[in-house]
Amino acid sequence: MLSIDALRVAYGGAVEAVRGVSMDVPDGKVVAVLGSNGAGKSTLLRTISGTLSLHRGRVDAGSVRLDGADLVGRDPGKIVRLGVVQVPEGRRIFGRLTVEENLRAGGMASKDKSAKAAAQERVYDLFPVLKERTSQRGGLLSGGEQQMLAIGRALMASPKLLLLDEPSLGLAPRIIGQIGEVIAEINRQGTSVLLVEQNATMALGVADLAYVLDVGEVSLSGDARELARTDEVQRLYLGHESEAPQERTTAAPRKTLSRWTA
Template sequence: MLKVENLVVKYGMIEAIKGISFEVRDGEIVTLIGANGAGKTTTMHTISGLIRPASGTIYMDGQDITKVPSHRIVSMGLAQVPERRRVFAQQTVEENLILGAFTRKDTEGIKEDMKKVFERFPRLEERRKQLAGTLSGGEQQMLAMGRALMARPKILLMDEPSMGLSPLLVREIFRIIEDIHKNGTTVLLVEQNARMALAVADRAYVLETGKITLEGTGSELAKSEKVRKAYLGG
């Protein structure tokens, strides 16, 4: 589904991503864990085309998308729930969801998907006419997820969906991620909350200052001495 090869990303002189390779196969949940500043968000932005890499290749379904403009990547079936949610605060919940379906022309399908989003997130339906900026953090996260689902993605990228949420909400968000995955969407998840991420992931990669230092199945990494010390608190 998604394959990243020898990706290098620079901010000016600084190399933020130093040649990483990883892949997400059809139907998997793959997680990229790492500390603050490891380059997780940079990787996500580069895949979505918001940043251009210095070198390396990104493939989606075998097609090179490294130089494809970001809006075309969305219509190819790759959507992203960005870090800090970035909902359109001045627009209503409903308008945010409609923007999520921006690349689609099938009015009926959009309506149907909106219904599905509201079934999944009943809180959003209650607040459909409310400005997104007035929602709580958890509701905004749900809106950002619903908005990304409105693109009917084949693969969904999620950047720190648990950030700033209460433990109860974090569990809720992860339950929803698993549910989205069960419904046939491939997921690439970036998380600081390594414990939760490894618990849901089929496979995982550890990113440290721009390099992938470990990889394996979710349970393998959860048991690894190094990961336990560095990311799971002992």
């Protein structure tokens, strides 16, 4: 479905944030992108959603294809209509609008009333807490509820592919668990997901496939469960020392895991 090839993205004159990244999001899958601060995760999502120019970034090389059509250079509204919707880092809900108004804003790109009604029902089924608060202002919700509203707002556009930028950021572990469950459910309902996270435990728990971004480059990629067992991910992202590796299938750390085809 989504296929990124040899992508290079820079800001201003100097900062090259993404340096030759290739990755695939196959239809119906959850793909996680792990990486520490500054790795280029948000830049990647901005490039896919067409919002890069709002941040004064530019694509220097490579392509981002959705079912074959290149998304680079298209405007963000067109990309939403093609079925790719981003939940930006830091949620960005409208604090002074009510829950219902926030959701309605998410459906604005579509004129299909029955699709919007169905999307709203889906959102309220996924997030009963939002249904209880339809007329409450977004800014008065808790952090977790705001994240749910941000995801709900994106779902109002009935995406084929949902882009999530660090949905767990700043949330308590229990709430992060709920967000993980919701992502799995959204995917079961047929939406593909590209999930950018620093929280590797949540991301690898829900993802089918995963990539590790390291200063703008893919350092590791493969099946999410397999990746969770590697020394590098254990050490850097899961907070375990690798002195007593059990359950390891190979003796030497492998740089590249088995690739898959989209």
